[in-house]
Amino acid sequence: MKMKKVVSILLTAAMTAALAAGCSSPSGSGSGDGSQGGDSSEAKGKVYYLNFKPEADEDWQALAKAYTEETGVPVTVLTAASGEYEKTLKSEMAKTDAPTLFQVNGQVGLASWKDYCYDLKDSEIVKGLTDEGFALKDGDKTAGVAYIIENYGLIYNKELLKKAGYSAEDITDFDSFKKVVEDITKRKDELGFSAFTCAGMDGSSDWRFKTHLANLPIYYEYKADGINTTDAIKGTYLDNYRQIWDLYINNATCEPTALSTKTADDATADFVTEEAVFYQNGTWEINNIADVGEENLGMLPIYIGVDGEENQGVCTGTENYWCVNAKASEDDIQATLDFMNWCVTSDIGVEAMCTNMGFVIPFSANLESENVLVNEANKYLEDGKTPVTWDFSTIPSEEWKNGVGSALTAYAADQTDANWDKVVTAFVDGWATEAAAAK
């Protein structure tokens, strides 16, 4: 009997312990908890940052620690897993200790969170922006502030392009680009490499086409119509979208029918192992492809065959806006504002953001980048080319992207006009439906 009692008590204890463990809060490896330094008496608020970029997690943790050491304000940094930011944010925001600093991806992302965005109008950080356009507005309110500028385009391998007998100067518009690409495909066996990495439509890679490539027809349409957002896209430049997509899928390392199975890793591998010359991606990709040698990396604008595109640069913009949680306590808001400003003005903060994380920040303290892709992209600005803005942040919903992505995959497997019409439907009608469905 006694034995049984002991066993039952042990069991109960085990159950309760398991329960308690399950409920304990996720203490993201932050430096905040309990590590308030010596002069913590004056520090009132605290900062909780929900970070979007997993690749920069370690640097943020280190920066948070440095800030706590300097000021005594506890800073916790939690990083959401890749592609899980909205989900993590939704659950974290429901907690009592919600993030005080989070991010949205632009106007559409802001729509979900505008009630939570503190008006940054009078904050130091907004005044420090090099261009007012980097502030995210919600009517008169300044809801967010961009903290990083990124570029994307066609990353290419200089050495392979030379081997094929061309250089970047030969590519000035869609027609000249097409000629180069098709020539490489023709001599594929002799050269030993293809023009493009596989256009993977697996979830890890499809955003390169359903979002980033789709940006170009959207950008040109907005430009032609003189607008910067719409509820009903017309699809004026969809034939151009088809041209470039055809080129991508029919001159790649893999068969167009196999696209749905190809991942981002496959595409990176094609590029790093020098099986392909061109790889559509952005400046953030540098660490994954640095193996081909920094001197071999270049970036070209994505030409889709629109008049006047000789003057087009790479796609430059941001989908990373910092927002401060308006529902946090006043002390926390103030602490967060101070922290943000410190990150982009102090030596330690700027050093961490520009050098360690490799960001280009839209503030005057920005340091020259060591990222070769960033420098390549900046050349187009110096040459007076017009950068393509990131209009994909006006895409009405995730559902729209998925619809276009599926249609693109189906079209790639069977390239008929009927299948392209489905892409057009997903693009144009899907846009209207999704814009109407957003609440």
Added chain:
Amino acid sequence: MEKAIKRYMPIFVLPTLFAFALGFIIPFIMGIWLSFCKFTTVTDAKFVGISNYIDAFKDTVFRHSFWYTVLFAVVSLIVINVVAFALGMALTKELRGTNVFRTIFFMPNLIGGIVLGYIWQLIFNGILEKYGTALGLNEWYGFWGLIILVSWQQIGYMMIIYIAGLQSIPGDVMEAAEIDGATKWQRLWKVTIPMMMPSITICMFLSITNGFKLFDQNLSLTAGEPAKMSEMMALNIFNTFYGRTGWEGVGQVKAVLFFIIVVLIGMFQLRATRSKEVQQ
């Protein structure tokens, strides 16, 4: 003894009850409430009446995924139970190495759904590539892929339940039937299956509810491709919740409807098979 159990009732029941309330009852009630709300975070909801329900009923993709799920649940129910029963019969005969076989058939069940989905995706795509196509290009490839996957995963588990059932059939009943001149088929249909009804009830209940609830395997094997055509109900709910700004409530409505459907079907199935159970 009974007194002792009563005395210690709180220690035994309360922790579990607490966990059950925290992990099930409270979220369940909140979920129903939230289906009438517009919200971004679950603690900050605004009541909007039945507008979410109207949106959910207008959603044609949801209707498609409902029928797709029903078909999947029925087909997987039949395949899993027939094969598992046959295996159970075979492995209760006195064969060499039955234990090895039982272990091997059971093992797939120990692998998690997401991992299985990705592994089978590689296998299927490897084969389909030879024919110039892929899993994500045809909803019926995805359908049969899922059937193969869940059969592979669950047959072993159901087989164990059937084996336990078969072993509990008293030998004298079988012997009596044999002496009375019943053929093998007659013994199977008139003796074994009626005696096995409790196991059949459990296995059918498990496989039909699993069929409806299927999420991880669907997410990792097809992710709803092509164009949501292979998206089952659980995945559809998830995608609705996160896919559009302001549609969290509609996802919640679908979850409530999903709950009602699964409960109704589960109850119906339990009643239908229970009524056929016989007393030994």
